[in-house]
Amino acid sequence: MPKFDPLEAFDAWELEEKLAHVRRILGGAAAEEAANSVLSSPRPAGPPTHAGGPYELPVVWALTKLTVSAITCGGILAAWWWIADRQDLIKPALASLAIGHLARLGKWCCEAQSGRHA
Numbered sequence: 001m002p003k004f005d006p007l008e009a010f011d012a013w014e015l016e017e018k019l020a021h022v023r024r025i026l027g028g029a030a031a032e033e034a035a036n037s038v039l040s041s042p043r044p045a046g047p048p049t050h051a052g053g054p055y056e057l058p059v060v061w062a063l064t065k066l067t068v069s070a071i072t073c074g075g076i077l078a079a080w081w082w083i084a085d086r087q088d089l090i091k092p093a094l095a096s097l098a099i100g101h102l103a104r105l106g107k108w109c110c111e112a113q114s115g116r117h118a
Helices: 012-026 028-039 056-084 087-114
Strands: none
Touching (some): 056 087
16 A cells, blocks of 8 residues: 655645635735735844843742742741741751842842833
């Protein structure tokens, strides 16, 4: 039994006719205008830069993730320590909460240096 190749089922002439039909339905001028506006839109040369340098946003993003993760983890450990009277969880809970708050302070410093405030 021969294999069926789906690409052989497409006929270039048929596709061109279908595209012409769609252009007629949508209005050729509007479709061309939209296509030209997308193609002629100005593109910035080179990678985007930010006010605080190219690495400002990833650093702020990483500090935000660290802040949320560490404070959440520390809060859960502190609640577990308090509810279950687990004395062995005091140090990890306080360390995680301290790391979270230090990360928040670092994020605040990065934002203050770049001129943005949270």
